[in-house]
Amino acid sequence: MMDEIINAFPGYEYVQGKNMYRxxxxxxGGYVYAEPGMYANVALLDIASMHPHSILAMNCFGDYTxxxxxxxxxxxxxxxxxFDTARKMLNGALEPYLKDESVASDLAQALKISVNSVYxxxxxxxxxxxxxxxxxxxxxxxxxxxxMKTLQDAVQERGYTVVHIxxxxxxxxxxxxxxxxxxxDFAKPYGYTFEHEAxxxxxxxxxxxxxxxxxxxxxxxxxxxxTGKQFQVPYVFKTLFSKEPIEFEDLxxxxxxxxxxxLDRNEKLPxxxxxxxxxxxxxxxxPIKPGxxxxxxxxxxxxxxGNIKYDSATGASGYRWLxxxxxxxxxxxxxxxxxxxNQMVNDAIDAIREYGDFEWFISxxxxxxxxxxxxxxxxxxxxxxxVR
Numbered sequence: 001m002m003d004e005i006i007n008a009f010p011g012y013e014y015v016q017g018k019n020m021y022r023x024x025x026x027x028x029g030g031y032v033y034a035e036p037g038m039y040a041n042v043a044l045l046d047i048a049s050m051h052p053h054s055i056l057a058m059n060c061f062g063d064y065t066x067x068x069x070x071x072x073x074x075x076x077x078x079x080x081x082x083f084d085t086a087r088k089m090l091n092g093a094l095e096p097y098l099k100d101e102s103v104a105s106d107l108a109q110a111l112k113i114s115v116n117s118v119y120x121x122x123x124x125x126x127x128x129x130x131x132x133x134x135x136x137x138x139x140x141x142x143x144x145x146x147x148m149k150t151l152q153d154a155v156q157e158r159g160y161t162v163v164h165i166x167x168x169x170x171x172x173x174x175x176x177x178x179x180x181x182x183x184x185d186f187a188k189p190y191g192y193t194f195e196h197e198a199x200x201x202x203x204x205x206x207x208x209x210x211x212x213x214x215x216x217x218x219x220x221x222x223x224x225x226x227t228g229k230q231f232q233v234p235y236v237f238k239t240l241f242s243k244e245p246i247e248f249e250d251l252x253x254x255x256x257x258x259x260x261x262x263l264d265r266n267e268k269l270p271x272x273x274x275x276x277x278x279x280x281x282x283x284x285x286x287p288i289k290p291g292x293x294x295x296x297x298x299x300x301x302x303x304x305x306g307n308i309k310y311d312s313a314t315g316a317s318g319y320r321w322l323x324x325x326x327x328x329x330x331x332x333x334x335x336x337x338x339x340x341x342n343q344m345v346n347d348a349i350d351a352i353r354e355y356g357d358f359e360w361f362i363s364x365x366x367x368x369x370x371x372x373x374x375x376x377x378x379x380x381x382x383x384x385x386x387v388r
Contacts, residue, residue, distance in 0.1 A: 030167025038356030043175030294320025
């Protein structure tokens, strides 16, 4: 299996426990690459079942690999609605579960879980039938990472900006049909198939895991999508992007700790005195305005000597809180401290402004030419991006 990797990706080396390729440490999981910034016309291309197809390409299970392929193919057939084919696969084992096609998605999900579980077991630290003790560098994920790095270089060599790579997906700015087709054709010899998942009219990537984007076309045309917590916070997403009304649930925060949560209802007590109310390990809370009987939200901890102490719960410092259920029952909606959420909104705006014109980015303008492009930029001459 290692020979297959080395031969397919010349230059790969396993050096001092690191997967090195073209001067980059690929790590031992999925490859991640990011160029934070604001972009337009971004194509999102996903590999269908990357890890399973890596297993097939490397024949990881020897004679049993074909059986693994049968399960994978059955799942894909069901996903694509080809039920007649699926019924005949695996010696007809799935036929009883496809009599009601309306619940076929459940079967597809079950097969997906089976397929993904097998991948996890190949790199597990414990003994199991799918684990090869020679697999020190997670070869299944490694092959995908090697491919994505190879693809990245090929796309960049053709003058395009690779905005983001996350394990099995690539996002390319200023994409046209030529580069999309190039990516799809490039993958085939390696045993992978790309799907053109979406095109974003505009996108702002703030780090290697967080971005906000607006769909350009398709059934979600004009809608926004957020990846990563910063823009997914309902209050932030609705206020800046979707413009949906704010509901009570959008003003609640779930907090969870391994020890215990307490509300210190000390607002009207002399300084230094406390009134701890036990909540539990998990609770749903609303930030409360000063003077409205909220408490400091604390988690139980221990000092170096093992004595119990109370520290602020993550993300709760500087505000007072009440359990959401109490806020609702007592009709204290107007006491909710929205400054907690407005600060999140301001932070999201600042994150976007770091990379471009925020007002243009959230506008509904039909002119999708970003304001930072000048007349000499390639945006105005798509032919400059034709594949060589």
